[in-house]
Amino acid sequence: MIPRDPEQLLADARQGSRAALARLISYVENAGEQHLATATLVYSPSSPHVIGLTGAPGAGKSTLTDQLITTALRHGSFAGANPFTRVAVLCVDPSSPFSGGALLGDRFRMQDHATDERVYIRSLATRGNLGGLSLAVPDAVRVLGAVGFDLVVLETVGVGQMEVDVASTADTTVVVLNPGWGDAVQAEKAGILEVADVFVINKADRAGTSETRRDLERMMDMGPVTSWRAPIVETVAADGRGVEDLWEELARHHHFLAGEGHELRRRQRIAHELDRVLGALLRESVHTGAAADRYEEQLDALMSGSTDPYRAARALLFPA
Amino acid sequence: MIPRDPEQLLADARQGSRAALARLISYVENAGEQHLATATLVYSPSSPHVIGLTGAPGAGKSTLTDQLITTALRHGSFAGANPFTRVAVLCVDPSSPFSGGALLGDRFRMQDHATDERVYIRSLATRGNLGGLSLAVPDAVRVLGAVGFDLVVLETVGVGQMEVDVASTADTTVVVLNPGWGDAVQAEKAGILEVADVFVINKADRAGTSETRRDLERMMDMGPVTSWRAPIVETVAADGRGVEDLWEELARHHHFLAGEGHELRRRQRIAHELDRVLGALLRESVHTGAAADRYEEQLDALMSGSTDPYRAARALLFPA
Numbered sequence: 001m002i003p004r005d006p007e008q009l010l011a012d013a014r015q016g017s018r019a020a021l022a023r024l025i026s027y028v029e030n031a032g033e034q035h036l037a038t039a040t041l042v043y044s045p046s047s048p049h050v051i052g053l054t055g056a057p058g059a060g061k062s063t064l065t066d067q068l069i070t071t072a073l074r075h076g077s078f079a080g081a082n083p084f085t086r087v088a089v090l091c092v093d094p095s096s097p098f099s100g101g102a103l104l105g106d107r108f109r110m111q112d113h114a115t116d117e118r119v120y121i122r123s124l125a126t127r128g129n130l131g132g133l134s135l136a137v138p139d140a141v142r143v144l145g146a147v148g149f150d151l152v153v154l155e156t157v158g159v160g161q162m163e164v165d166v167a168s169t170a171d172t173t174v175v176v177l178n179p180g181w182g183d184a185v186q187a188e189k190a191g192i193l194e195v196a197d198v199f200v201i202n203k204a205d206r207a208g209t210s211e212t213r214r215d216l217e218r219m220m221d222m223g224p225v226t227s228w229r230a231p232i233v234e235t236v237a238a239d240g241r242g243v244e245d246l247w248e249e250l251a252r253h254h255h256f257l258a259g260e261g262h263e264l265r266r267r268q269r270i271a272h273e274l275d276r277v278l279g280a281l282l283r284e285s286v287h288t289g290a291a292a293d294r295y296e297e298q299l300d301a302l303m304s305g306s307t308d309p310y311r312a313a314r315a316l317l318f319p320a
Numbered sequence: 321m322i323p324r325d326p327e328q329l330l331a332d333a334r335q336g337s338r339a340a341l342a343r344l345i346s347y348v349e350n351a352g353e354q355h356l357a358t359a360t361l362v363y364s365p366s367s368p369h370v371i372g373l374t375g376a377p378g379a380g381k382s383t384l385t386d387q388l389i390t391t392a393l394r395h396g397s398f399a400g401a402n403p404f405t406r407v408a409v410l411c412v413d414p415s416s417p418f419s420g421g422a423l424l425g426d427r428f429r430m431q432d433h434a435t436d437e438r439v440y441i442r443s444l445a446t447r448g449n450l451g452g453l454s455l456a457v458p459d460a461v462r463v464l465g466a467v468g469f470d471l472v473v474l475e476t477v478g479v480g481q482m483e484v485d486v487a488s489t490a491d492t493t494v495v496v497l498n499p500g501w502g503d504a505v506q507a508e509k510a511g512i513l514e515v516a517d518v519f520v521i522n523k524a525d526r527a528g529t530s531e532t533r534r535d536l537e538r539m540m541d542m543g544p545v546t547s548w549r550a551p552i553v554e555t556v557a558a559d560g561r562g563v564e565d566l567w568e569e570l571a572r573h574h575h576f577l578a579g580e581g582h583e584l585r586r587r588q589r590i591a592h593e594l595d596r597v598l599g600a601l602l603r604e605s606v607h608t609g610a611a612a613d614r615y616e617e618q619l620d621a622l623m624s625g626s627t628d629p630y631r632a633a634r635a636l637l638f639p640a
Binding site for chain 1: 356359586593595606628630632637
């Protein structure tokens with residue numbers, strides 16, 4: 001029997017129970033009191049080192065993640081930093097109906113690791129959680145941290161705001177592209193420059209690699225000058241080429257993060273999460289219970305034109 | 321001298337003053353009291369008919385918009401509906417530094433209309449507005465409505481959440497693609513099906529049109545069954561081919577909207593805007609004045625681990 005009490009589950013998961021760990025993550029994935037109880041239980045201002053991988057479907061994120069796990073376990077740490085003893089993979093797919101620990105179809109490559117007790121692989125989908133996936137992800141990361149996973153690879157399918165929210169949970173965000181991605185650069189340049197700490201051109205044995213590199217360099221040249229310029233790594237994840245180079249860049253970024261501005265970035269990240277929780281609580285507080293009636297009254301007034309959205313919102317937020 | 325008082329500006333704009341209209345839109349584009357005063361002044365539960373055009377840069381949105389203006393003025397109305405006497409174009413580009421009524425570089429095609437008093441063209445960028453562009457857009461639409469524009473074409477560059485927020489302001493959302501867009505369908509399918517009322521395959525004289533049509537049909541087949549299935553129109557905006565077909569589909573969707581569920585959709589749209597205003601007010605209320613100190617206190621507590629985001633948010637939202 002798997003217990004239902006978050007504290008007992010956490011104790012069991014620390015002893016190595018995968019079933020207990022899976023249930024804790026399901027708690028933060030779902031809405032309700034158990035989410036809050038678990039989130040409160042595992043909260044810690046420090047969390048595992050999180051590497052985010054994002055990019056279009058088919059870019060090779062799963063294969064690259066697989067290679068990264070192997071590399072992380074072989075190296076055991078970033079130079080000069082704490083060792084990684086356990087590595088977790090969270091696959092975040094907002095459009096996927098699969099969850100509950102089920103391995104996604106394209107995760108078969110990770111099966112080698114599935115029986116390794118130092119590795120935990122889990123997909124995450126939203127199921128009515130307060131604030132959706134963007135709040136479930138940092139909580140799931142902290143569950144993993146509380147259980148002893150010191151490195152988390154966070155894999156997301158790049159779809160707009162979700163991508164940006166998830167990136168805010170990652171310490172290092174890797175944007176995975178393929179050669180010949182020029183058009184997509186056009187389409188997405190508004191969002192992608194901001195989130196990338198490292199660019200990977202995967203399938204770099206194909207034509208168009210140098211053009212894609214040039215496009216990315218040009219994009220960065222046009223952007224603001226920052227203290228960290230995202231390096232561009234070429235990989236062929238299918239056979240492991242370039243993965244060591246990627247690891248070196250990840251280590252270099254980890255080192256960069258530990259330097260100047262570290263506390264400020266931590267604070268900004270926590271503030272970002274606090275703001276998202278605030279928004280979620282606000283929505284909950286105006287849409288449930290007695291407040292729901294007041295909300296409908298204001299909507300009626302808006303429909304008839306007797307108020308405007310700003311007056312209506314003030315009336316809901318600051319009732320007389 | 322252009323007045324500064326919103327009521328006087330509105331009166332002047334109704335008399336035809338473009339300078340007054342431009343200033344009113346600048347008010348809602350910017351933060352501050354004049355935004356609120358203007359928004360409250362022009363609020364009306366009914367607004368102009370809004371056609372949203374979204375899609376990647378280079379898809380041909382500007383050329384298509386240009387053709388739509390010509391077509392709208394020629395037809396003068398959708399069959400059986402109120403006539404369009406004046407048409408406005410709002411170009412929303414979150415990544416653009418240009419604003420203040422400046423015509424964007426690629427808007428030169430619209431210059432033919434720029435001297436037509438029935439047409440008003442304006443680009444919109446965010447400049448510190450409460451809630452950003454997603455709140456400025458519905459307010460700008462209502463400014464235009466209050467001044468007598470009965471049709472607004474809202475052109476946005478498709479970038480994630482912004483696109484979805486802007487789509488919620490449009491009565492009909494047109495997603496503009498090009499032939500050979502298959503990969504992008506993969507990448508964006510999570511978001512795009514939900515916002516499209518009409519698909520346009522522009523540059524349909526190029527290879528790949530039938531494949532793109534097939535991809536879109538397949539996407540829709542896999543999605544939920546809805547009472548409106550987005551038609552797919554092929555256009556060559558550069559020479560006007562297919563634009564009449566597009567107009568017919570826009571008219572058909574306008575007719576559809578006027579039917580069953582009309583009031584419910586209006587209510588949902590107004591609720592969506594109210595929620596965005598609520599979120600913006602909340603952020604303002606926790607980040608300014610005396611509340612800002614309490615916010616920093618909660619952040620300090622989070623940094624030290626003595627609270628968690630849920631308790632911190634509750635403390636800020638519901639101070640004892």
